[in-house]
Amino acid sequence: MAATARFVASVAVILALSLAVTTQPGHAQGTTTLKVQAAWPPASTLWESSKFFAERVGKLSAGRLKIDLLASGSVVPPFESLDATGRGVLDGAHAAPAYWVGKNKAAALFGPAPGGPFGMDMLDYLGWLYQGGGLELYREFYKDVLNVDVVPVPLTAVSNQVLGWFKKPIRSVADLRGVKCRQTGITAEVFTELGMRTVNMAGGEIVPAAERGLIECAEWVGPAEDMKLGFHLVFKHYYMPSLHEPAVVVELLLNGKVWQKLSPDFQEIIHAAALEATINSQISLNKANADALKELREKHKVQIGRTPNDILIGMLKAWDKIAQQEADKNPFFKKVYDSQRRWAADVVTSRRTVHPSYEVGADYYWPQK
Structure with a gap:
């Protein structure tokens, strides 16, 4: 009886997963494929983050979910990718909230805004997104304010931008x-x-x-x-x-209907891969920027x-x-x-009290010439 019950339960799970997969966009031979256009050229480091995300989705899903990554302008111009995703022309877009400021200036606050805002750095801003109600406001912005059928997922961090x-x-x-x-x-x-x-x-x-x-x-x-x-x-x-x-965090935008058709585990895989890509993009950029600065000075x-x-x-x-x-x-x-x-008001003032200024250690060990 126990073996029979386990078999029945296993069959039920398999049938449920099969049903979830066969209702997916881009379904072919048990694989769900999402067509996602990035807003950056393939030569950019932002494109590298797009690729990293796509690769992690494939690995975390054991090949069941695939991101078909398209370069900027492949289907629509970069500044049209939001509307194209909302209409279902694209399954998704890797873009920047700053691009939509012309629709509503609140988009700037998910970029995020100048000054942090309020002195926030990348960690502070991510804290607000994930623990301070930011993600809920982010989704509300697209759904209820812009009336575009997309689901935003933070994907790729870029701090600190230069003048x-x-x-x-x-x-x-x-x-x-x-x-x-x-x-x-x-x-x-x-x-x-x-x-x-x-x-x-x-x-x-x-x-x-x-x-x-x-x-x-x-x-x-x-x-x-x-x-x-x-x-x-x-x-x-x-x-x-x-x-x-x-403290810039750009975004993955997925068509709302496409998102709803994704199975819960696929949705979690996307969230996990996006957060990993966001962290990876920042730590990778730190070293890449150091190497680039040296080359810009010495070679160019x-x-x-x-x-x-x-x-x-x-x-x-x-x-x-x-x-x-x-x-x-x-x-x-x-x-x-x-x-x-x-x-x-809570986090920035607390970190200022708890953490030493970055320059203290940097200037002691690496005094500027």
Whole structure:
């Protein structure tokens, strides 16, 4: 009887899994395939994170779930990937919340926002997402505010983004005025407040635009990522750090109907692979950036400069002004921003008390020349 009961139970599980699989998109011979387009070119480190995620999904599912990863622009332009995913043209997209600021500025808060916001770094922001109610607000944003049928999953961390590349030296905030620069999302508004003339464009378009003289400066990610796209070939002045995007987490967007058809274990596999890829992307970038900085200095003779302090403070003041104006007229923006403020009030102030300044150890062992 026990053996019979175990057999019946096993058959029931197999039938349930078979039913789940046969109702999946892209089903073929027991494998579920999701067509996901990344918003970055294959040369980028962000693409490496997309690939890492796809590989981990395949391994964790023992080949039952496959991510068919498509390069930027394969089906739709990068800035159309959200709507394409919502309509089911794509099963998913690996994109950036900052791309959707034109739809609603609350998108900037899931990027996250300039200044952290409120002084948060990557760990603080991930804490808010996973333990402070951030994910629930994230899903509410797409479902109820933008009315797009997608499910967001945090995927890939990029911190801390640098100020950017310039054709001329920058010595103070006054030197930003009138400079035509590639910026995107809410960051563009921050730099506009500081006097820049900003233009939005996808990553693969930046270097060609600079070569044609259409822009005088550009911001993308950081040393390793920027060098892969060839920024050092058209710019020779590189400034860091910055506070416009100190803790960026980009996103996997999956079509809502596709997500609902996925079995619970597939959903958990996606969440697990995405979190692993997010951590892996950050620790990998730390070393990649170190190697890239050395090469930029020694081989390509790029002038690496420290961002003037008045620019950093200017960013925070500009962002505070923009955020307050938006909170006054956008209830959902205010809802998310207040949630982040509450989290940061506890966590940022506590970490400042508990943790020593990073510069103490770094400057002691590796004094700057």
